[in-house]
Amino acid sequence: MPGLPARLAAAHVICDVVQGGHRLDECFTPFAVPNRLAGLDARDVALARSIATVALRRLGVIRRALSLLLEKGLPRQATRLEWALIAAAAQILFLDAADHAAVDLAVRAVRLEPKTAGFAGLVNGVLRNLARRRDEFLALAESGEFDAPPWLAQRWRRTYGEAETKRIVQMQMREPPLDLTTKSQPAFWAERLGGVVLPTGSVRLSTRQPIVELEGFADGEWWVQDAAAALPARLLDVKPDERVLDMCAAPGGKTAQLASTGARVTALDRSAERLKLLAANLDRLKLHADIAVADATGYSAQPFDAILIDAPCTATGTIRRHPDVAWTKKPSDIETLAVLQAKMFDRAAAVTRPGGRIVYCVCSLEPEEGETQVAAFLRRNPDFRREPVDLAALGAPSEFANRDGDLRTTPQMLPNEDSRLAGVDGFFAARLFRRP
Ligand SMILES: C[S@@+](CC[C@H](N)C(=O)[O-])C[C@H]1O[C@@H](n2cnc3c(N)ncnc32)[C@H](O)[C@@H]1O
Numbered sequence: 001m002p003g004l005p006a007r008l009a010a011a012h013v014i015c016d017v018v019q020g021g022h023r024l025d026e027c028f029t030p031f032a033v034p035n036r037l038a039g040l041d042a043r044d045v046a047l048a049r050s051i052a053t054v055a056l057r058r059l060g061v062i063r064r065a066l067s068l069l070l071e072k073g074l075p076r077q078a079t080r081l082e083w084a085l086i087a088a089a090a091q092i093l094f095l096d097a098a099d100h101a102a103v104d105l106a107v108r109a110v111r112l113e114p115k116t117a118g119f120a121g122l123v124n125g126v127l128r129n130l131a132r133r134r135d136e137f138l139a140l141a142e143s144g145e146f147d148a149p150p151w152l153a154q155r156w157r158r159t160y161g162e163a164e165t166k167r168i169v170q171m172q173m174r175e176p177p178l179d180l181t182t183k184s185q186p187a188f189w190a191e192r193l194g195g196v197v198l199p200t201g202s203v204r205l206s207t208r209q210p211i212v213e214l215e216g217f218a219d220g221e222w223w224v225q226d227a228a229a230a231l232p233a234r235l236l237d238v239k240p241d242e243r244v245l246d247m248c249a250a251p252g253g254k255t256a257q258l259a260s261t262g263a264r265v266t267a268l269d270r271s272a273e274r275l276k277l278l279a280a281n282l283d284r285l286k287l288h289a290d291i292a293v294a295d296a297t298g299y300s301a302q303p304f305d306a307i308l309i310d311a312p313c314t315a316t317g318t319i320r321r322h323p324d325v326a327w328t329k330k331p332s333d334i335e336t337l338a339v340l341q342a343k344m345f346d347r348a349a350a351v352t353r354p355g356g357r358i359v360y361c362v363c364s365l366e367p368e369e370g371e372t373q374v375a376a377f378l379r380r381n382p383d384f385r386r387e388p389v390d391l392a393a394l395g396a397p398s399e400f401a402n403r404d405g406d407l408r409t410t411p412q413m414l415p416n417e418d419s420r421l422a423g424v425d426g427f428f429a430a431r432l433f434r435r436p
Pocket residue numbers: 247248249250251252253254255268269270271274294295296297310311312313
């Protein structure tokens with residue numbers, strides 16, 4: 001039955017992410033365990049990915065709609081039913097699938113498994129009702145009220161206030177644009193690829209074409225990187241021939257920026273697998289960095305002129321691009337990561353030469369990983385001082401800096417009349433100079 005394998009794969013992936021804690025991107029690599037894509041052709045993989053992505057982006061409201069339709073809740077003996085219902089609901093409410101096809105394929109999918117086969121009638125009824133009451137559920141979806149896990153929304157309200165949190169959540173429900181960092185000539189590439197040049201210099205497209213098919217990819221003229229993610233490496237203001245450490249480097253978006261300045265860059269990461277990706281990316285871009293596989297918290301070397309710490313974090317600023325983050329992270333992750341980040345920060349201080357500098361950044365909206373982390377670092381390391389970011393030099397709007405002069409972006413910033421071209425990832429970055 002055409003379309004069935006893609007729907008089955010999507011339902012499995014949604015379960016692997018929400019129940020198994022897997023990263024969505026990882027589920028779509030050939031090394032995924034379990035591999036849900038075996039035997040699927042490229043079109044089916046793309047369809048499964050788009051269903052799973054939308055389902056995770058709108059999981060809160062989909063679950064809310066299903067709970068309104070399933071008066072008695074999900075049958076306890078068939079919890080796997082939920083994933084098939086979620087995949088089908090994502091298609092009915094948010095994708096251009098014909099209702100009857102989405103319902104029919106979901107019914108066929110649940111009939112394939114002995115544990116769920118007896119509920120085919122229930123699935124049929126629930127999904128038909130969902131399609132009939134589509135407008136009501138779309139109105140519910142518009143509010144954005146259900147699309148962030150309550151614990152995260154509550155934190156953001158405390159940090160950013162009610163109104164901004166609403167805008168953050170609403171932006172996270174949208175499909176993000178594709179941002180490119182070009183080696184040179186952003187205006188030329190924007191024209192060739194049908195995009196725009198942002199004030200910060202990134203090229204922004206709204207295409208859904210596979211990246212590898214876009215002009216300039218194979219020739220290594222640009223790489224994919226959110227506009228906010230492109231700013232921290234620039235804050236380091238690296239000069240040719242300086243010795244620079246990229247402390248958490250893979251897959252190498254920021255290493256590429258640092259290496260393209262002519263600096264001597266060491267790209268360090270704990271993950272040998274991810275460093276293979278970095279090496280392949282640098283190869284395509286015809287750029288060079290020395291690669292080191294090591295745990296940053298125990299790293300030792302001759303002092304560097306400049307260090308970038310793009311620390312591992314909860315990544316709650318990237319939920320637009322990685323909707324799985326909203327459903328796989330938990331409050332204790334913030335505490336665990338904050339401890340690791342502080343250790344890395346102190347190690348970086350130990351290998352910064354007097355007069356040298358550090359840029360510390362995270363793609364997290366949580367102050368414990370950003371603002372608070374820097375304040376604690378400065379208390380522990382009085383030989384460092386903060387240097388406010390120069391927004392004019394970055395071409396960034398004034399709202400990109402916080403009161404301390406650090407970079408702080410939130411997803412609803414960089415608005416655009418064309419909503420397909422609006423928003424940025426949530427990022428935090430601070431510049432710290434070691435006294436000579
Ligand atoms: C936010 S990602 C880096 C993204 C990268 N800078 C870029 O722009 O493409 C964080 C990285 O930290 C690495 N990492 C996590 N713990 C580490 C540790 N203890 N030592 C070194 N690297 C670590 C992860 O493997 C991951 O690649």
